[in-house]
Amino acid sequence: MTEDPYRWLEAIANRREYIRNQLAGGSPVFAVSLAEGILLLGVGTGQSKVFEVFDRQALAGLGHPADLERIRQSIIDAAHLEGFTRAPEDVALRRLVGQGLGPQLKAAFEQIFAPPFLIRLLLAEVGPTPASDVLVKLGFDGSFTLHPGGVVVVADNPERESAIEAQLATALKNTSGVPNAARALLVAWHQLQSGPAAIADPASADLPTLLDALGERTVEAALLLRSHDRMARYAALDPARLGFPLRPSQHTAL
Numbered sequence: 001m002t003e004d005p006y007r008w009l010e011a012i013a014n015r016r017e018y019i020r021n022q023l024a025g026g027s028p029v030f031a032v033s034l035a036e037g038i039l040l041l042g043v044g045t046g047q048s049k050v051f052e053v054f055d056r057q058a059l060a061g062l063g064h065p066a067d068l069e070r071i072r073q074s075i076i077d078a079a080h081l082e083g084f085t086r087a088p089e090d091v092a093l094r095r096l097v098g099q100g101l102g103p104q105l106k107a108a109f110e111q112i113f114a115p116p117f118l119i120r121l122l123l124a125e126v127g128p129t130p131a132s133d134v135l136v137k138l139g140f141d142g143s144f145t146l147h148p149g150g151v152v153v154v155a156d157n158p159e160r161e162s163a164i165e166a167q168l169a170t171a172l173k174n175t176s177g178v179p180n181a182a183r184a185l186l187v188a189w190h191q192l193q194s195g196p197a198a199i200a201d202p203a204s205a206d207l208p209t210l211l212d213a214l215g216e217r218t219v220e221a222a223l224l225l226r227s228h229d230r231m232a233r234y235a236a237l238d239p240a241r242l243g244f245p246l247r248p249s250q251h252t253a254l
Contacts, residue, residue, distance in 0.1 A: 008112070011112045012109075012110065012112065015109065015112060015116060016141070019109075019116055019118055019140050020156075022063075022064075022118045023062065023063055023118060023119075023120060023140075023156045024156050025156060026062035026063060026120075026155070026156040027042060027043045027044060027049070027062055027189070027193070027217070028042070028062060028153060028154060028155035028156070028188075028189055028192045028193075029041065029042040029049055029050070029060035029061060029062055029122050029153075029154050029155075030042070030060075030122075030151070030152070030153055030154075030168075030185040030188065030189070031060065031122050031124045031135050031151070031152050032150070032151040032152075032168070032172060032181055032185065033130035033131075033133040033135070033149035033150060033151070034130065034178065034181055035130065035176075035226070036178055036223060036225065036226060037126050037223050037224045037225045037226040037233070038058070038124045038125075038126045038133055038135075038223070038224040039178055039181055039182065039185070039221065039222075039223055040058055040060045040122070040124060040221065040222050040223075040224070041060075041182055041185045041186070041189075041219065041220070041221040042060050042062070042189075042219075042220050042221075043186070043189055043214060043217050043218070043219055043220065044217060044218065044220050045216075045217060045218070046218060046220075048065055048068070048220070049061065049062070049220045050220045050221060050222045050236075051072050052222070052232070052234040053072075053075055053076055053079055053096075053123070054076070054079035054080070054083065054088075054091050055083075055088055055089075055091065055232070055233055056091070056125050056126050056127075056224065056233060057075075057079060057091065057093050057096070057123065057124065057125045057224075058123070058124050058222060058224050058234055059072065059075065059121055059122065059123045059124070060121070060122045060124075060154070061119050061120060061121040061122065061154070062119070062120055062154065062155070062156065063117070063118045063119030063120060063140075064117075064118040064119065067117045067118050067119045068119055070117070071101065071105075071117065071119060071121065074100070074101065074104065075096055075100065075101055075123075078096055078100045078101075079091050079096060082095070082096070092125070093123055093124075093125035093134050093136060094134065094136075094146065096123075097123060097136050097138060097144050098144075101121075101138060101142075101144075102138065102142045102143075102144050103142060104142070105117055105138070105139070105140060105141065105142035106141060106142025106143075107142075109140060109141040109142060116140060117140050118140065119140055120137075120138070120139055120140060120154050120155075120156075121136075121137070121138040121139075121154065122135065122136070122137060122138075122152055122153075122154040123135070123136040123138060124136075124224060125224075126224040126225070126226055126233060127149075127226075128226070129226075130149045130226075131148060131149055132148075132149070133148065133149035134146060134147075134148065134149075135147040135148075135149065135150070135152040137152060137154055150165075150169065151165055151168045151169055151172060152165065153165050153168070153188065153192075155192050157192070160192060164188050164191065164192060167188065167191075168184060168185070168188050171184045171187075172184055178223060178237070178242070179241070179242050179243050182219070182221055182237075182242045182243070182244075183210070183242075183243060186210055186219065186244070187210070190209075190210060190213045193213070194213065207243065207244075210244070211244065214244070218239055218244075219239040219242065219244045220239075221236075221237040221239070221242060222234055222235060222236050222237055223235045223237055
């Protein structure tokens with residue numbers, strides 16, 4: 001009996017290492033607070049990185065597509081239930097994560113005889129001002145950190161996230177407009193995928209280099225609008241209008 005706790009701890013450590021190995025090479029996702037709202041961006045194979053959640057909330061993530069879809073549906077259901085039992089304006093990301101997703105992922109991670117979720121998530125909630133935005137990093141084990149706006153990166157290598165976030169914070173100080181911010185995020189994506197030497201200065205990134213780095217993948221982006229005159233705040237962004245046109249081979253006939 002005395003060995004059981006140690007075996008459980010060893011199993012948890014092995015489980016953590018297994019998940020990190022499975023996430024290795026996953027395409028990172030980004031969120032940044034702008035005057036226009038919160039820009040979320042990822043690079044994937046088509047509508048698999050950035051998602052709408054509720055009126056003021058959205059998420060982006062990396063990991064297994066089936067697990068991302070399960071978690072996406074879970075938080076959407078929780079948000080709509082919250083909006084129904086309270087009011088739509090009372091749906092809060094802190095509560096959705098702290099009382100819902102966080103415990104759900106923690107329980108799944110600690111059930112060592114059941115499959116864990118192979119994901120890392122970035123969640124966003126737009127506020128009246130950039131300083132009132134809420135950005136959340138949520139790990140596969142249910143651990144999460146809250147960020148009051150700014151720029152947040154979620155990648156397969158958490159150790160490099162802080163360095164890229166600091167770089168982006170500096171680069172975005174002198175950047176205005178959604179397309180320019182999207183280009184800075186894509187440069188950071190290229191660095192995380194290819195190593196720090198890929199592009200040392202975001203300002204020096206040329207479009208052909210970034211398009212070559214994308215290959216057959218596409219930029220997936222959305223803006224949570226701060227002020228709006230439409231039914232929904234969530235606005236999916238056309239990569240071509242951001243300056244990242246699709247290659248001819250990426251256009252598929254309907």
